[in-house]
Amino acid sequence: xxxxxxxxxxxxxxxxxxxxxxAETLALKLGLSPAEYxxxxxxxxxxxxxxxxxxxxxxxxxxxVMLGGDNPxxxxxxxxxxxxxxxxxxxxQYKYESLAYNFVxxxxxxxxxxxxxxxxxxxxxxxxxxxxxxxxxxxxxxxTIIDGHEIILNAGDSVYFDSGCKHAMxxxxxxxxxxLAVVL
Numbered sequence: 001x002x003x004x005x006x007x008x009x010x011x012x013x014x015x016x017x018x019x020x021x022x023a024e025t026l027a028l029k030l031g032l033s034p035a036e037y038x039x040x041x042x043x044x045x046x047x048x049x050x051x052x053x054x055x056x057x058x059x060x061x062x063x064x065v066m067l068g069g070d071n072p073x074x075x076x077x078x079x080x081x082x083x084x085x086x087x088x089x090x091x092x093q094y095k096y097e098s099l100a101y102n103f104v105x106x107x108x109x110x111x112x113x114x115x116x117x118x119x120x121x122x123x124x125x126x127x128x129x130x131x132x133x134x135x136x137x138x139x140x141x142x143x144t145i146i147d148g149h150e151i152i153l154n155a156g157d158s159v160y161f162d163s164g165c166k167h168a169m170x171x172x173x174x175x176x177x178x179x180l181a182v183v184l
Contacts, residue, residue: 004088008052009043011066015059016041030054049088049096050129050163053109053183057130063109064101078103085112093118093125094169109183115142117171124168132184133163140177143170153179 016026027037030051039045056063064072068086072078078100086101095114100106113135118124124145135144136158144151147165152172161167163183171177 005046006043007069008047008066009041011069012047012052012055013041015055015061015066019059026055026058029058048127048129050127053129053131062104062106064098067098068101072102072104072106074103107184111181111183112138113169113179113181115140115169115171115177115179117174117176122170124170126166126168128166129163129183131163132160133167134158134160134180134182134184135169136180138178138180140175140179141172142177142179143172144168145170 016023023038023041024034027034030037032040032051040047040051052066053063056066062072064070064086067088080099080101083097085097085099088096088098093116095116097112097114099110099112100108124143126145135142135153137153137155139155141155142153144153144159144167146159146161146167151159153159169177169179
C-alpha cells in the first residue's frame with residue numbers, strides 16, 4: 001500500500017485508541033467484521049473513502065484531518081487553486097483531490113475524482129457510505145452503477161443519489177474520466 005494509506009490507517013488507529021474504543025466495537029459500528037476492520041487499520045489494505053468518511057463522522061473529526069493530518073483553518077472562505085487540493089491516491093483506478101480540505105466545519109466534501117480506464121472485463125469496485133452524493137462529469141464518459149442501475153454519463157451530465165446504496169464508477173472508451181463529486 002502507499003505511504004499515504006499507511007498514514008491514514010495510523011491516524012484512524014490513534015483516534016480510536018485515544019477515544020478508548022476497541023477495534024471490535026468500531027468494526028461493528030462500521031458494519032464490518034473485526035478481521036476486515038483490522039486489515040484497514042493495519043495500512044496493508046486500501047481503505048474505502050466511505051469508511052474514512054464514516055469514521056470521521058463517528059469521531060467528529062474533519063475528514064481533512066483523517067486524510068492529511070492537518071486541521072482545517074479557514075472559517076469564512078477557502079480558495080483551492082487548480083491542481084492544489086489535498087490529493088488522495090488510494091487505488092490505481094481512482095485519484096481524489098479535496099477541494100475544501102482547509103475549511104472548518106464543512107457541510108459537504110467536494111472532490112475532483114479521476115477514474116482511469118481498466119480492461120473491459122474488469123468489474124468496478126463497489127462502495128457505500130452514509131449520506132448523499134452528487135457527481136458532475138467534467139470530461140470523459142463514465143459508467144455509474146447505483147443499486148444495480150447502470151447509467152452512462154458524458155461531460156456535462158450529472159447524477160445525485162443515496163450513497164448508502166452500492167455504487168461504483170468505471171471510465172469508458174479507454175479514456176480517463178474527471179468528475180466533481182460532492183458528498184453530503
